[in-house]
Amino acid sequence: MSEHLSNLVLDELTVGSRPPPSHLDACEECRARLARRRERGVALRATPEFSRGKARILAHAEAAAPARPWFSWVRLAAPLAMAMSLAVLVWVGSPSEGTRIKGGPFVSLVRLRDGAVDAPLSPGDVVTLSVHAAPHRYAFVLVTDAGGATAPLWPSRGDRSGDPVEVPASPTFVITPGDFMLDAFFSDEPLPLARVREAVARAVAGCEERGRPADCAPPSEVKGLARHYRLSVTVSPAP
Amino acid sequence: MARGLSASELAEIYELYAPTVFGRARTLLGRDSDAWDAVQEVFCRLLESAGAFRAEARPMTYIYRVTTHVSLNLLRSRALRDVTTREPEPSEEQEGASPGEVEARNLLRALARDLDERALQIATLHFMDGLTQEEIVEVVGLSRKTVGKELEKVRVRARQLTLEPGWGASS
Incomplete structure (x- = not known):
């Protein structure tokens, strides 16, 4: 690797979260890179987009309060989770009112133990699925395990996409051994389960044929789909 | 809040x-x-x-x-x-x-067609950010051994790509 400071170190220096290394005194190039980063930061903070983004995220946080104590999720999740082999869904009541903000739809897994988002997981971890469909209305989330088996994760019932606002529930489940992936299909009209499941199955089968990991290719085109989002999750043995 | x-x-x-x-x-x-x-x-x-x-x-x-x-x-x-x-x-x-950033981005786009998500993230931290293996381990939270294996895979594919006809034409 380069003998110069990495971007990570330069960014840490920019926000003042580490003392300057001695290399900086000796390297004109790294000093110039650091200065450029600082200048760009100052310029960006002066833009209207920066202020608008800050206002949006503060409004989003305000709308999401008050947060439900996380231990209540565990209390409800643990007994059921222990009884299932892959993923047990536990409906834990209404989350806060959904706020549709700019930023693209996505799903994420939040580990209840420490709040880590989309982190590598270990068997036994209890996680909750967070579904953000905005700016689209409907979402369908499928889970595919290491063996290539695909099942609907959210909504867990029914055969059509759900509206995260109208179906106010977030599934909580316990992690079992084996990597898995989540495929989220976002749309403006509900999508049938068969259509999205077939798209995932075709993609997985194509990867298997080529001897590649199951997440090597995105699902094929799905009629009515607005956005697709994939989250591949590594499950490592507990340390 | x-x-x-x-x-x-x-x-x-x-x-x-x-x-x-x-x-x-x-x-x-x-x-x-x-x-x-x-x-x-x-x-x-x-x-x-x-x-x-x-x-x-x-x-x-x-x-x-x-x-x-x-x-x-x-x-x-x-x-x-x-x-x-x-x-x-x-x-x-x-x-x-910078020219280096553009080149790294073009390489990542090409790699995105071949690599899975984990390898692509490691490739980004390696080629675009110039992170050391130790820093990559800290960022992605994987073992040093796993990161080392992924990095090797990424480097091999990157070498193959840069040898392919037409590489760099879009840079």
């Missing part, structure tokens, strides 16, 4: 880290509008995991991890949408980017 962050804390975190998030996303995605989308998404995630963010010994590693993940997802989504458009808005893409 959600998940234990006060409004003033959140505003302070945004002021401090949003330029880094935007800069990384802009370098990877090449468009201001996509980079702002990534900023929003990253801070939504940060809101949901304030505890994890606070617990980080090096908070910037969290910012790198989540920003890279979000940006690569946007990049893949865009690749699906723009499947017929090989070169999106070159004038905007080149603006403000």
Whole structure:
């Protein structure tokens, strides 16, 4: 690797979260890179987009309060989770009112133990699925395990996409051994389960044929789909 | 305020880290509008995991991890949408980017067709950010051995790509 400071170190220096290394005194190039980063930061903070983004995220946080104590999720999740082999869904009541903000739809897994988002997981971890469909209305989330088996994760019932606002529930489940992936299909009209499941199955089968990991290719085109989002999750043995 | 962050804390975190998030996303995605989308998404995630963010010994590693993940997802989504458009808005893409950044981004786009998500994230940290193996281990939270294996795979594929006819023509 380069003998110069990495971007990570330069960014840490920019926000003042580490003392300057001695290399900086000796390297004109790294000093110039650091200065450029600082200048760009100052310029960006002066833009209207920066202020608008800050206002949006503060409004989003305000709308999401008050947060439900996380231990209540565990209390409800643990007994059921222990009884299932892959993923047990536990409906834990209404989350806060959904706020549709700019930023693209996505799903994420939040580990209840420490709040880590989309982190590598270990068997036994209890996680909750967070579904953000905005700016689209409907979402369908499928889970595919290491063996290539695909099942609907959210909504867990029914055969059509759900509206995260109208179906106010977030599934909580316990992690079992084996990597898995989540495929989220976002749309403006509900999508049938068969259509999205077939798209995932075709993609997985194509990867298997080529001897590649199951997440090597995105699902094929799905009629009515607005956005697709994939989250591949590594499950490592507990340390 | 959600998940234990006060409004003033959140505003302070945004002021401090949003330029880094935007800069990384802009370098990877090449468009201001996509980079702002990534900023929003990253801070939504940060809101949901304030505890994890606070617990980080090096908070910037969290910012790198989540920003890279979000940006690569946007990049893949865009690749699906723009499947017929090989070169999106070159004038905007080149603006403000160093030749090294442009080259790294082109390489990552080519690698995105072959690598899985984990390998692509490691490739980004290696080629675009110049992170050492130790720093990559810190950012992605995988073992040194796993990162080493992935890096080797990434380097081999990158070498193959740069030897292919036509490589660099779009740079």
